[in-house]
Amino acid sequence: MPYCLLYSTHxxxxxxxxxxxxxxxxxxxxxxxxxxxVCSFYYWQDALVxxxxxxxxxxTTLTLAEAAMARIVQLHPYDCPAVLQLPITAGHAPxxxxxxxxxxxx
Numbered sequence: 001m002p003y004c005l006l007y008s009t010h011x012x013x014x015x016x017x018x019x020x021x022x023x024x025x026x027x028x029x030x031x032x033x034x035x036x037x038v039c040s041f042y043y044w045q046d047a048l049v050x051x052x053x054x055x056x057x058x059x060t061t062l063t064l065a066e067a068a069m070a071r072i073v074q075l076h077p078y079d080c081p082a083v084l085q086l087p088i089t090a091g092h093a094p095x096x097x098x099x100x101x102x103x104x105x106x
Contacts, residue, residue, distance in 0.1 A: 003088040003096060004065050006058040008072050008081060009040060016054040019075050028068040029058040030102035059088075064103055 020032035
């Protein structure tokens with residue numbers, strides 16, 4: 001079963017935590033890692049923005065990735081949230097087996 005990592009940015013640690021807890025409760029992901037205090041630079045509506053955000057890395061299977069990304073977008077306050085899917089091409093076999101056991105059956 002192929003796996004992937006979902007990368008998403010959130011306005012603050014509280015929002016990232018709420019999102020992580022929802023994804024886990026709904027068995028869309030096996031694990032989330034939260035990285036607060038990320039400084040993001042980007043253009044939005046023709047203006048350069050610098051903001052503090054929180055990155056959430058979520059591990060899941062490829063078959064659940066689309067549903068998990070849709071749920072992140074649904075829970076998100078941004079008009080255009082960064083939600084990206086990154087492939088996991090290799091990993092520690094016991095961890096990947098654990099990951100598979102934590103998400104909803106496919």
